[in-house]
Amino acid sequence: MTAETGRAVRTVLGDIAPEDLGVCDAHDHLFLRSPRLPGQELxxxxxxxxxxxAFRAAGGQSVVQWTPHGMGRHAERLPALSDTSGVRLVAATGLHQAAHYTPELLGRLRSDGLAxxxxxxxxxxxxxxxxxAGLIKVAGGFHGLDAHARWTMTAAAEAHRATGAPISVHLELGxxxxxxxxxxxGEFGVxxxxxILGHLNRSPDLTCHLQAAEAGAYVAFDGPSRTHHATDWRMPDAVRALADAGHGDRILLGGDTTTAGARSVRGGPGxxxxxRRVRPRLAHAVGEELADRILTANPGRAFGVEWVTA
Structure with a gap:
């Protein structure tokens, strides 16, 4: 059968046009489980x-969930949640860092074939x-790539070539x-x-941000400030620098809620x-028009791909 292509964002309720994604949280989690976060499961x-x-009431229209394979995605629950809430949801495949899995699961995946x-x-x-799934999520290491990261990214590149799916990357501490x-x-030709490079906000290296955007990648500022991260207060400067260099179309924003205590319904930012808080600061720094594009048009382009179907 001849392969067919069609530009769309793949949501849990079916493919939609990129412009229909609306106001988008480009990186978050509805469900998540990891041995590194005991007792804080989503x-x-x-x-x-x-x-x-709560997100819908604040003006949100879509959420891209980056929870990958083996971390409690509960994909079977997502269609009903999307239908009931009126919020479009995108699910992920992929694999996180090795620390989030048992050796037995990783051994089975190596045997069965990750790609x-x-x-x-x-x-x-x-x-x-x-x-x-509508994207492939993988992860790097701290200032480098270990053997596990190379293995998962090799599989991600192969899956991208087969399907056209975008690849989102957790950058350790940015x-x-x-x-x-x-x-x-460079090596795999993606x-x-x-x-999509996630967590660049956690390392406020403006030169690195500019180089990534100049290369053509999407740069994501995702997750509110923690005590050891210069996220919220440095983010407007980083976005302004990218916009001034002509890369406003490469910026994405996300919430990255990873623990139960961080949910807004438990008193956290969620x-x-x-x-409520990030967008107004961003609009003050770069203007309402660009802030709107970052939350709507940019994620539509980042996650809207030419899906390949055999």
Whole structure:
């Protein structure tokens, strides 16, 4: 059968036109489980629904969930949550750092074939849920790439070539972007505009941000400030620098809620923080028009791809 292509964002309820994504939280989590976060699992469907309702009330229209394989995605719950809340949801395949998994699971994935898993979840669906993933999420290390990162990124590049799916990358503490781009784009030939670099806000290196955007990648500022991160208060300067250099179309914003205590329904910043607090600061720095584009048009382009179907 001849391959067919069509430009779309792949949501849990089906493909939509990129311009229909609306106001988008480009990196967040409704469900998440990791041995590195004991007792802080995002596992409650009721709290996920309440968080989406709060985000919707703040003006949000879509959320891209970066939770990858083996970390409690609960893909089967996402269609009903999207339908009830009126918030469009995008699910992920992929694999995080090795520390988030048991050796037994990693051994099984090596035996079964990681790229094949990614392709299956993108083209056919995640498990028995029938929900097709809309992106591939992988992760780098601190200022470099270990063997696990190279393995997952090799599989991600192969899955991208088979499906056209975008690749989102967790940068550890915001570092390692040049190594990621050298590997994915230089060695494996993934087009830079199909790569989304996450957590650059955690390392306020404006030169690195500019180089990544100049290469053609999307740069994501995702997650509110923690005590050891210069996120919120340095973000407007970083965005202004990118915009002044002509790269306003490469910027994405996300909330990255990773623990139960961080949800707004538990008194944390949660998903609404992006629109209630981050967006006004950004608009003050770069203007309302660019702030709107960063939250709407940019994610539509980043996640809207030419899906390849056999």
């Amino acid at each position: 596992d409650s469907t009721e709290e996920a629904a309440a968080e989406l309702a 094949a898993l990614f392709v299956r979840e993108l083209a056919e669906g995640i498990g028995e849920s029938g929900v097709r 570092t390692g972007a040049p190594d990621v781009l050298d590997l994915l784009c 087009p830079p505009h199909r790569v 998903m609404p923080h992006l629109l």
